[in-house]
Amino acid sequence: MKKEQIKDQESIQTSERQGMPRRDFFKLLGGGIIVFFRPWRVLDLFGMPAEQARSLPKDYNAFLHIAEDGTVTCFTGKIEMGQGIITSLPQMMADELNIPVERIKMIMGDTDLCPWDQGTWGSLSTRVFGQSMRAAAAEARGVLLDLGSTQLGVPVSQLEVRDGVITDTKDPKKTVSYTQLTKGTRIEKFLDVKPSMEDYTKFKSIGKSYNHSDATLKVTGEAKYAGDMKLPGMVFARILRPPSHAAKMTSVDYSGAEKIAGTKVIRDGDLVAVINESRDKADEAIVKIKAEYSFNELPVNDKTIYEYMLKADSNITVVKSTGDLEAGEKLCEKTIESEFHDPYLAHVAVETHTALARLEGDKMTVWASTQSPFGLRDGITRELSLPAEKVRVITPFVGGGFGGKGEFQQGIEAAKLAKLTGKPVMLMWTREEEFFYDTFHPAGVVKIKSGIDKSGLIKLWDYNLYYSGTRGADAIYDIPNAKITHYSQKSGGSPVHQFGTGAWRAPNNNTNTFAREVQIDIMAAAAGIDPMEFRLKNLKDEKMIACLKAVADKFGYVPGKTRSGRGIGIACGIDAGSWVAHIAEVKVDKSTGKVKVVSIACAQDMGLCVNPEGATIQMEGCITMGLGYTLGEEVLFEGGKVLTHGLDTYNIPRFSWLPKIDTLILDRKDKPPQGGGEPAIIAIGAVVANAIFDATGARLYRMPMTPERVLEALKKV
């Protein structure tokens, strides 16, 4: 499928450096011929100014190239960070072109070669990019069939394609291959009527499980990440960082750093950096720089932030409103008011933000660990005043992203330093820099007032979300009187978040699903109804109902009113077009407050599942990573000072945390594919909180549910 991504990028880079246009380059690369499907579009796709190229190209050549040896190269601006699209995108292309998946080679995240892309996030690679790519490949197949029909003198309807060979079904001796058709001539043809994508009954690769195609590279250490690149004359850089986001440098003395052998200090405005051929020496030099700062800290920290949010002068938006809250409240037998708190979280990819930048002539090339190669290209264009065509970003394998590598500050810094020093500059952030400049999952508060009538039907839902985002804030249950209000940063107002915040795997949905599903559990307990039954009773969403029933079956759920003492919790939600439902079992040590998650089952409706193996791995990863925000992760801070800056104090899941994990993907192959990298993480907080309640009667409203907080909640039982 793809074994030599990096080598290919290197060889491509060699030819590209000579300023060769893409077409000629292709001739050079494979000796193959590009099939032009749209002769009226003579404009070189990638010659377009950056501002104009802001959507996926309509010209299918941007997505694929058929070489003379039969290899099909797939071009995507998406990147591979462990989510597995390097394996699943070829499956999608193979089934549209009717070729074996092994014949497809991937070129990913290279801004000079790949079609523009907004970035690899939001679980969009399969459901949006993948579908566009399939449509492109479908048109390519249509064109090739037309050409084959002419060549063989047989109507298209009488032809079939297998493994890239077009055959006359009435006379199987009459065949012509894709490569025979494209050989020696440049074919310019496009289809007026777009062919439809293959029907699921014809799939050969889609729906079949494939192991990671990059596994061999990754187990041998051959897989190259940005930090593994090396260029002649390359230096390592370290940048002087302020001690707080609210600090301003007042003076700096770098005489000490200059004494470290081979060190050069670079100063450009606020940017103070050292470069050295040795990374160790650069590390040694940077700490010798003495700088003083003035501080303008706001009096807020990880404990007071929630009150700070509630009192802040906010921008208020009613996101959704149905029925009438007052009327709803009158129908209620019981109303419940709760307030939920969720802290700042760090992404903690094991690979820190890394970039290697080289300025050669007037062309800047940056190898970066990023989820947004085109965003970085635009950033460099902007910050260094370079034309877009003079900036190329190449993305090797990315060592984990989770949303945190949507930001690309390190790439701009490396490019600046390469320009200032005239040398190739490698910048690999330290773990401490990673914690300081991370765009954290934002802390947030959710206040809910809800109520049920005598029969246990929810009649009131007043949901107020503070300073988190609205993804996943929908009620999902069938509630006649519901209102969702969002309190967010007022423009021009004093910033509530004291540092950068951003997308963190299923952004904000973890916060919203936690609050909603715990509140549902509280109501189920108040109604004296089994929490599964309570959910099913209040849902009309068929997909959610199906997921809940499937997970109950998978888990072997035996109904019981909570608190049953068994330690079993339920939660469900929707993210990235997919539906998930979880059941968990926990054990709580009442003397220490320590929670052990014994098992978690999850059922997921993700529409068509392209690679069941890959999707299952993503679900397992979501569940495991979700235990982190649920039980251990929290960024501590004081004003703009980030106090958590090491892996010794920020508790991400380890082997000892691992529960038994059971996953189930509902068979929906007749439906379009949906997101798979994020959905199964959203309900982990709630499913564990609800299980803790079922075990002990302790209700947790605050994540992470550390032993101290569990002990605190146990006191109130």
Next chain:
Amino acid sequence: MEETIKFQLNGKKTEAMIDPTQSLLWVLRDHFGLTGTKFGCGMGFCGACTVLIDNEPVRSCQLSVGDAAGKNVVTIEGLAINGKLHPVQEAFIKHDALQCGYCTPGMIMNAAGLLIKNPAPSVQEIKDGMENNLCRCGAHMRIIEAVQTASKEMKGGK
């Protein structure tokens, strides 16, 4: 000051004219080009830089190259023998026990070291032995399965 440091690296006698205080991690990566050994935290907390020294898994970011003098150092690049992958590498592929792959070399080296010391570990012993190697993608369950499989394979070979 640079001096000649001699050690066994991936089965070969090796010497380098180098400052002995440089960290083993960066010497392996930058001087020898063995970039399979990864930088994750530089403080010994994540295990991405794990290599074997005299069959013992160690954090190469916490050692200086001088500490390796006279010893036998094996990195992920030296684990396969004559092109045949080590059973732990094979098992990681078989169980798809990786995602982004960045922690993978360290995981594999740590597991290989664990199996040298304890060829037939229980699940609990695997968890204990792997506890301080961090994976953010959440491949833990499959990593445990892979180590179990490798353990079986290796005993089978004896």
